[in-house]
Every structure is written in structure tokens, then in C-alpha cells.
Amino acid sequence: MITYMCKNNHFQELQLLHYGTEACAPGHHFGPAMRDYYKIHYILDGKGTFEVGGKKVELRKGQGFLIVPHSVVHYEADQNDPWEYSWVAFQGSTCPSLLQQSCLSEHHPIFELGNDDDEIRSCLHRMISSRNTHKGWEISMTGLLFQFFSILIDRASEDRPIPFQDYTKETYVTQVMDFIEINYANTITVQSIASHVGLQRSYLCSLFKDKMGTSIQSYLVNYRMRRAAELTLDPALTIGDISRSVGYADQLLFSKMFKKVMGEAPTYYRKHKTAPSHLCS
Structure with a gap:
């Protein structure tokens, strides 16, 4: 070797x-x-x-x-x-x-x-x-x-990749969630997720909502905000740092979305909350 x-x-x-x-x-x-x-x-x-x-x-x-x-x-x-x-x-x-x-x-x-x-x-x-x-x-x-x-x-051509695993609806949903978990800090769109999975955007959105009870966009926003809530527990990070770390260049938009999802502004959340048990692991 x-x-x-x-x-x-x-x-x-x-x-x-x-x-x-x-x-x-x-x-x-x-x-x-x-x-x-x-x-x-x-x-x-x-x-x-x-x-x-x-x-x-x-x-x-x-x-x-x-x-x-x-x-x-x-x-x-x-x-x-x-x-x-x-x-x-x-x-x-x-x-x-x-x-x-x-x-x-x-x-x-x-x-x-x-x-x-x-x-x-x-x-x-x-x-x-x-x-x-x-x-x-x-x-x-x-x-x-x-x-x-x-x-x-x-x-790479149309006859690739070689079939290796039977795809189910659950498989595609898992791919979406895995993609978001890896890329949530980047600028991503529902279309980029659909391209990654290899399905038409409209079909993937319908499939995901049917299985998860929420849209891909809502799942992405909620995932980012729960990650952001974890980051507020680190005093070394500013709200701007946290905003950019979860994919928001606009701090005002981030604060608006954080309050919508978590019920409180990120500064208030940082001051008055401890780590919630429901956050992402």
C-alpha cells in the first residue's frame, strides 16, 4: 500500500x-x-x-x-x-x-x-x-x-448514477433535512435544495409538506432560528455574529424572523432564557 x-x-x-x-x-x-x-x-x-x-x-x-x-x-x-x-x-x-x-x-x-x-x-x-x-x-x-x-x-451522464438504493418519499425528505443541516449557514433556496435532491421544485415542496406538515421554507427558517437560539447562549457572539452564522446578512430581518419563531427578540432571549430542551442537537 x-x-x-x-x-x-x-x-x-x-x-x-x-x-x-x-x-x-x-x-x-x-x-x-x-x-x-x-x-x-x-x-x-x-x-x-x-x-x-x-x-x-x-x-x-x-x-x-x-x-x-x-x-x-x-x-x-x-x-x-x-x-x-x-x-x-x-x-x-x-x-x-x-x-x-x-x-x-x-x-x-x-x-x-x-x-x-x-x-x-x-x-x-x-x-x-x-x-x-x-x-x-x-x-x-x-x-x-x-x-x-x-x-x-x-x-457523468443520464445513465448514472448506478441505482444503489430504492428511493422512497421518506428518503427525499431525509435528503432535504440533511442538506439544510449542512448548509443552513449559507445562502440557499428551495430551488437549490430541489436541484440537490434531483426533483422538480413543485413536486418536492408538495412531497415535503405532505410528510412533514410544513413547507421546506418554514422548516429552513425554524431550523436556523433554533440554531440561533443555541448561539445566543455564547456571550462572545454578537447578534450580528449570530445572524451571519445562520445565513442572514441582514440583522434586522434576522431579528424579525427570530422573534416570529422564538416569540422574543434575540437580545431579550439572550438575557432571560436558558437553553431550551427542544433545541436542535
Whole structure:
């Protein structure tokens, strides 16, 4: 196994954490366990199995799989034809967008390039054969990671992602709530949520309200305000700090919404309230 670490990556948008390649022994496995960063494996030869969320799929040369943070996974090399793979581990603010454009997500973690995979093999080879011997090495490696994603995005097509999990209405609702939990501090819209989930806006809104009894917009506002209520307990944060931390650049609008949801202005809430038991964990 060859592993290379990137300890001093200063690119917050996309950080390459480590990368490598391994010709696995028969039955070599990882998990069930989770990572706290994103990781993509690409199978160069052989085969094995990948399992997440109680679903298992057999994978082979020319395919790959995504691991998302905090998702329990298990993967194992075949006993008779164990796989050899390369991997890249990464994190950063652009990851959700890059993965979405690549048609990859927690619920659709599998991709396939088949035999026509010279580009991605070349990119991975350049990455793995690179050495930290010059000042621009870190920039070069980040560039190669962006190139890696550009290949995946270019190859994404209507027949991808490979079906991995039966989608139910509850699945889409969970995706919406997960997206809000991760992105509530950013400027997001119902349309951006619908694009992430992969459904038409009107249909997703109807589905969500039917299952949750409230609109996506109301759920987002309430989630932000409950998070804000937690932050008011930190005396080091100003109301402006809290407002921006939950996605409101306009402090006056934030205060108005906070009072509407919590029943009190944020300054009053801070002075007279303790941590309510109903707040988000």
C-alpha cells in the first residue's frame, strides 16, 4: 500500500487530505466504520464489495465508490480476484457542489467509467507519482484533484448514477433535512435544495409538506432560528455574529424572523432564557 499525506493544504474550498494506491490481499476489508471526510476509491483491477446503509453491491475494474463523512461503510476485496484501487480523500466547501455535478451522493455512491478510463488513470498516476519537492507542489496537487473531478463531471451522464438504493418519499425528505443541516449557514433556496435532491421544485415542496406538515421554507427558517437560539447562549457572539452564522446578512430581518419563531427578540432571549430542551442537537 502506498499512501501520501497532505498536511499543510491551505485551500479551504477543496483540500486534498491524502491519496494512494493499494493492491489488496484476498478478503482485505475496512469497517464497518466511518470517516470524517470524503473519500473516493477507483478500482484499477479485480473486484470486491461495498456496503452502506444495509445495501451491498459488488464492484469491479472500471467502477468506483464514494464515502461521505460520518456514514458507516464496509468494503472488502474479493477472495479470488481481489481488487487494486487508488483513492483520494478530501474535504472543503466546494465538495457538495463538485459531487452533485459528478452525480455522486450518499444515496448514489457508485460510478462507472468502464474500459475507457485512460484519463482518470493518468490523473491518479500523476498524483501518486508526485513528490513534495517544490514550492508549488501543494497547488499542483489541488489542481490534480480538480482535474479528477472534471473527469468525473464530464463522464457523468443520464445513465448514472448506478441505482444503489430504492428511493422512497421518506428518503427525499431525509435528503432535504440533511442538506439544510449542512448548509443552513449559507445562502440557499428551495430551488437549490430541489436541484440537490434531483426533483422538480413543485413536486418536492408538495412531497415535503405532505410528510412533514410544513413547507421546506418554514422548516429552513425554524431550523436556523433554533440554531440561533443555541448561539445566543455564547456571550462572545454578537447578534450580528449570530445572524451571519445562520445565513442572514441582514440583522434586522434576522431579528424579525427570530422573534416570529422564538416569540422574543434575540437580545431579550439572550438575557432571560436558558437553553431550551427542544433545541436542535
